[in-house]
Amino acid sequence: MKFGAGKGVFSHFSDKDTRPTLSRKSSGFDQFCSILQSYENLSILDMSGASQANISFITGMGHRISSDDVIGTMVECFGKDFLANQQAASNAQRFLDKSFTFPEASFDGALVWDAFQFLTSPLIEQAINQLFRILRPGAHLLLFFSANEKASSIPVYNYRIQDRKTLLQMPRQGTTDQKSQYFNNRRIEKLFERASSMKFFLTRDHLREVIVRR
Amino acid sequence: MSSQPRSFDPDPVSPRGAGTAALGKNVTIKGQIFAREDLIIDGEVEGTVECQEHRLTIGPNARVQAGLKAREIVIHGSIQGNVDATDKIDIKKEAKLVGDIKTSRIVIEDGAYFKGSIDISKAGAKAASGASAAAPQGVPVSNTASAVANASK
Numbered sequence: 001m002k003f004g005a006g007k008g009v010f011s012h013f014s015d016k017d018t019r020p021t022l023s024r025k026s027s028g029f030d031q032f033c034s035i036l037q038s039y040e041n042l043s044i045l046d047m048s049g050a051s052q053a054n055i056s057f058i059t060g061m062g063h064r065i066s067s068d069d070v071i072g073t074m075v076e077c078f079g080k081d082f083l084a085n086q087q088a089a090s091n092a093q094r095f096l097d098k099s100f101t102f103p104e105a106s107f108d109g110a111l112v113w114d115a116f117q118f119l120t121s122p123l124i125e126q127a128i129n130q131l132f133r134i135l136r137p138g139a140h141l142l143l144f145f146s147a148n149e150k151a152s153s154i155p156v157y158n159y160r161i162q163d164r165k166t167l168l169q170m171p172r173q174g175t176t177d178q179k180s181q182y183f184n185n186r187r188i189e190k191l192f193e194r195a196s197s198m199k200f201f202l203t204r205d206h207l208r209e210v211i212v213r214r
Numbered sequence: 215m216s217s218q219p220r221s222f223d224p225d226p227v228s229p230r231g232a233g234t235a236a237l238g239k240n241v242t243i244k245g246q247i248f249a250r251e252d253l254i255i256d257g258e259v260e261g262t263v264e265c266q267e268h269r270l271t272i273g274p275n276a277r278v279q280a281g282l283k284a285r286e287i288v289i290h291g292s293i294q295g296n297v298d299a300t301d302k303i304d305i306k307k308e309a310k311l312v313g314d315i316k317t318s319r320i321v322i323e324d325g326a327y328f329k330g331s332i333d334i335s336k337a338g339a340k341a342a343s344g345a346s347a348a349a350p351q352g353v354p355v356s357n358t359a360s361a362v363a364n365a366s367k
Contacts (some may be wrong), residue, residue, distance in 0.1 A: 043331070049327070050305075050322050050327070050329075051321050051322065051324065052320075052321065052323075052324075055320060055322060055332060059332065059334045064331060064332065064333055064334075065331070065332050066330060066331035066332065067329060067330065067332075068329055069327065072327070110228065146321035153367050158322060195326070
């Protein structure tokens with residue numbers, strides 16, 4: 001069986017996770033790497049948690065990497081249903097207290113991946129504010145959002161860098177598929193209206209890739 | 215991590231060498247530890263631990279709130295503090311590390327929890343860059359690369 005962007009069969013989490021890992025071409029990540037190559041000794045935040053692949057890739061380019069498992073924090077604060085349980089103010093505040101706990105202006109870039117697509121208003125706006133606080137002016141972020149209007153639920157992935165054009169989407173163990181939110185370009189532009197620039201990338205699957213410049 | 219203390223053999227292949235000290239799971243230390251031989255910590259430590267030129271192993275039952283310095287550091291348990299290894303840091307899948315890392319080489323298993331920054335020395339970064347260039351498919355990820363390869367057969 002061959003894997004391509006957007007192909008694969010998903011099933012709900014069971015004790016033995018049989019969901020496939022997907023290999024995905026990413027123009028957005030390729031562009032992000034081009035930006036990284038233009039500078040030396042940057043500090044990059046990987047919000048997919050620590051992984052050998054991502055650490056080796058970013059440090060191999062001569063940059064520093066920091067890790068923060070934002071999805072893990074969502075699991076801890078929201079349990080099985082991210083969208084429903086973040087409506088409770090106490091859960092939302094717990095999430096904000098535990099996330100992005102780095103000093104102000106720490107990073108030149110962030111690999112947000114698709115973490116923000118599991119947040120809804122007002123929490124998503126608060127999370128973006130908190131993320132911007134720890135980014136330096138001019139920092140670049142790479143974000144993915146679901147672009148499938150018809151999807152009722154989406155899996156939760158960890159993203160692993162295979163090379164500058166290819167990412168592995170690994171279904172995250174210990175999570176179930178989450179209710180999907182649709183993000184069109186307009187909605188994303190509104191979320192990042194404070195940004196100095198934004199670039200969208202065409203993809204063949206139901207994932208919208210965006211590079212935002214703080 | 216299981217709440218039941220686990221028996222721990224840091225080196226299942228060869229027995230603990232004569233030059234290795236160990237703090238068992240029922241030992242608690244608050245203060246500074248200096249070691250001039252390999253050290254295994256499987257208890258609770260608060261303070262600092264220094265094993266210059268030697269190997270420091272943090273066992274699965276260990277709960278460490280300390281800055282660590284050694285030639286090589288292997289982590290199975292829980293650490294809150296900065297970790298500085300001149301040669302290598304090896305973070306096992308059951309480990310939990312909150313703090314900054316400074317080292318020449320790092321190995322981290324899938325499933326390990328880490329929050330903090332990683333500073334790789336120039337020599338280590340060049341070695342990683344060389345390894346990436348030699349392997350155009352990227353650094354192998356232990357479980358997923360085989361899963362994708364098997365699935366595509």
